[in-house]
Amino acid sequence: MKKHLVILGGGESGVGAALLARQQGYDVFLCDEGTLKPIYRAELEAAGIPFQDGGADEARVLAADEVVKSPGIPEKNELVKKIRAKGIPVISEIELAFRYKGDSTIIAITGSNGKSTTTALIYHICRTADLDCALVGNIGYSFAKQVAEEPKPLYVLEISSFQLDDVVTFRPDVALLINITEDHLDRYDYKFENYIRSKFRIAMNQTADDYFIYNADDEVILGHLDHIHNPVKKLAMSMKQKAEPGAYIQNDELNVNVPGAEQQQMSVYDFALKGKHNQYNTMAACVAGATMDIRKNKIREAVQTFQSLEHRMEPVATVRGVEFINDSKATNVNSTWYALESMTKPTVLILGGIDKGNDYTLIEELVAEKVKAIVCMGTDNSKIVAAFQGKATVVETGSAAAAVQAAYAQAAPGDAVLLSPACASFDLFKNYEDRGLQFKEAVKNL
Structure with missing residues (x-):
């Protein structure tokens, strides 16, 4: 008997989840309380996936075996409350994609600020090193759709707190937490602690084989490192102290030291990205590159040639x-x-x-x-x-x-x-x- 999967939300992540679920043999139904964009409507029709926009068939939704909830839909949504009350498992598109990613490697990046820049720079480093990879997640292209249509051996994934809220088994090989500042508190009952807990979910399933890269200058992160109980390899980055293993900047010089990888030194004046905050983003990306055994000359080349994102400075x-x-x-x-x-x-x-x-x-x-x-x-x-x-x-x-x-x-x-x-x-x-x-x-x- 086919598993009945309902997808709430018909944006990039919802449609991506629908396409992957259909490919994997689920009985899929998608609904959106708003109006679907023509491009998404056409994709669903071409794949023969039933959908409804402008509302939701409540009985059909509540008959689901599992629900994929798009990150933009809050818990206070009335239909979500009914799904929770009925005990139907709710997952994110990221979780669904993870189930079917095979033995691919995942580098996942989260943080309150700079995560898109850091994600794009890591992707640029990987591409400069000729790795076959895809840039997915919160930065634009659905992780699930990528897995369904063009699977890759490596995914560079930007992930938001909303996406992390509904992961269960999701486990990145390399996780980055670049900073935590107050944001989206309207979605977390105006409790900063709830938002912090959500960000740390990126590492909750990591093992001793995995890396967790974090900003050791961020007092919020430092104060909550005890959220990680698993034996993951921690790599710190800092501008205030020597962070080893990991990376640090002293006297305008970046030092990267990841066990088993080439050590690297580079002047911050070689960074294409300017501004102190971008030194953190660049440092994080260089550490991630080192965990992938990318040669230091390729990391340097990528850091020097990176072009900043549209809509970001x-x-x-x-x-x-x-x-x-x-x-x-x-x-x-x-x-x-x-x-x-x-x-x-x-x-x-x-x-x-x-x-x-x-x-x-x-x-x-x-x-x-x-x-x-x-x-x-x-x-x-x-x-x-x-x-x-x-x-x-x-x-x-x-x-x-x-x-x-x-x-x-x-x-x-x-x-x-x-x-x-x-x-x-x-x-x-x-x-x-x-x-x-x-x-x-x-x-x-x-």
Whole structure:
């Protein structure tokens, strides 16, 4: 008898899960309370997978043997509550993909900030070393779909706390935890401890054969290392002390020392990625490369040739002496802190969107030091206005075009305009990519 699998959510991860489940012989049904994108609808129809959008057939869902829940659906969703009450097992797409990945190796990266950059850099290192690998997970392409359509011997996987919440047996060969700062607290009952516990799930099934790479300068991570009870090989990274085994930066020199791998030294001035936070990201990627026995000359080459991601401190254009930078991926205050920390010019900062319980005092000092004006871009800017009124010039706008115009008006030649919103984008935009693209379009139209 076929196992009846219901998939909640028809985005990238949900459709990927449906395709893999159908391939593996499950009886699959997908439902989404919203409207499916035409591309996903076409994929499901081509595979002959029954689906429903604009709602959910509750009886059919509650008859499932197992449910794959997309990461964007919170536990407080009424249908999820009913599934839990009935005791139906709930897993994530990551867990489903893991079941069928065969003997492939997984490098999995999580953290509150910088995980996309670190993931992309590790993938670039692996590709530079001619490893046959795929870049999957939270960074864009569904892990499950990759396993179904083009399996690889190595997966470089960005994984969010929401994806980790519903893993059971998932076990990466190399796990990276690059930092933990307050984020998504609206999904964790406003308890930081719950979010921390979720991040540490990345290592919960690791064994003595596996590596756990962590930031030893992050007090939250250090204070919770006892969450890991299993005998995994721990590799620390630090800028404050010699971290061995692992990596550390002293006197602008990166030192990588992973047992069994080539030792490596490299000047931080060779890093393509600039800014202190990116030194952590680069250090993490170099350690991951060393665990894969990648030659140090290949790691160096990759670190020097890496190009930063779209929507992450992405230079857009310089218009009459004013530089515009797109950091739309900064969806929390800590991300914006990192962006401001790397700025060297007087900055007009564009903030705003859906607030996830933000504490703007975190960036007060950097705003005082580097920001000449704040432009709000959202439907409700009251919290930002209250936080910075009297401390900086604050201008309110309600669209990307208006925000760019207002920021340009506040800037002088030699200044920079930084879109680093510290908020989710769903009030005015489809997602952070849409926000970044509208920003870039508005800059072109100046």
